[in-house]
Amino acid sequence: MPVLGVIPARYASQRLPAKPLADIGGKTMIQRVYAQASLCPDLDKVVVATDDSRIYDHVLAFGGEAVMTLPTHPSGTDRCAEVAEQLAGEFDIVLNIQGDEPFLNPVQLSELVQMFAYPDTQIATLGKKIETLAELLDEKEAKIALDDTQRALYFSRSPVPYLKGIAQEAWLAHGTFYKHIGLYGFRSEVLKQIPALPVSALERAEGLEQLRWLSHFVVRVGFTHFETFAIDTPADLEEAKKYL
Secondary structure (H helix, E strand, O other): OOEEEEEEEOOOOOOOOOHHHOEEOOEEHHHHHHHHHHOOOOOOEEEEEEOOHHHHHHHHHOOOOEEEOOOOOOOHHHHHHHHHHHOOOOOOEEEEOOOOOOOOOHHHHHHHHHHHHOOOOOEEEEEEEOOOHHHHHOOOOOEEEEOOOOEEEEEEOOOOOOOOOOOHHHHHHHOOOEEEEEEEEEEHHHHOOHHHOOOOHHHHHHOOOHHHHHOOOOEEEEEOOOOOOOOOOHHHHHHHHHHO
């Protein structure tokens, strides 16, 4: 079961332009993500998918592999799908690895790959147990409702499931809630179908692209204990430098 790791990286980030090339302790963000992903023993190949020659040339300069993709893709998932088409037949599983998480733990990528041990898994992602009420109520954090086989039933910015008859401030004492970690794995034939799927009403309402997939595919969720640290703004970048 050959596995490909794809790191989508575009230059024109609105909140932090040239984000993949931002310096973090002497290495660029994309170089750090690439290095962390390459430590995962379950990946047979790691490539950066970009639409910008500056990122492409930089990846080659530090010894990585890169693929040029179209500039019109609306999401990183669509960019990964183009790479899957370019490398048709070479890989059974494709991981979409966020290009703005320089402290990615490679164990999380292995946790994602393990979900494909279920024969019916078509898409895999990760969830982390929510520990605080603030995190549970934070609308920026997507939550996941699961069945007993770790199959995703719904993703929401609101806390799910709803606990009837219990005050919301006591929910964590009476139930288990998971937030979504934005790493994805796809069977190659599934990934190639995703760009053609129409935007669903639920996706439009919640602003979560994974809701589009639930109507068509089995999405299974692996559990992780590791936190993620995404960099979206100049303030996030400064925090990353302090963390390092």
